[in-house]
Amino acid sequence: MRHAGEVPGLKIPENIVCVDCGGRCHLQSYPDPDEGFMPGDIVAYRCEDCLDRWDVEIDEDFVDPGP
Ligand SMILES: [Zn+2]
Numbered sequence: 001m002r003h004a005g006e007v008p009g010l011k012i013p014e015n016i017v018c019v020d021c022g023g024r025c026h027l028q029s030y031p032d033p034d035e036g037f038m039p040g041d042i043v044a045y046r047c048e049d050c051l052d053r054w055d056v057e058i059d060e061d062f063v064d065p066g067p
Contacts, residue, residue: 010013010039
């Protein structure tokens with residue numbers, strides 16, 4: 001049973017640390033409304049400091065551990 005507003009699939013972090021400058025990168029991709037993020041999907045992040053774009057492939061290790 002699915003709750004309203006809950007997206008199935010993997011939950012991934014909205015921010016990651018930039019490999020180049022250590023700045024904060026923001027998630028640019030949005031999950032499929034039906035399937036959510038799935039392993040093997042490519043998501044894009046953009047760094048707020050150096051404006052580099054990072055494409056990250058989702059796998060089981062790349063999930064938000066949550067609070
Ligand atoms: Zn950066």
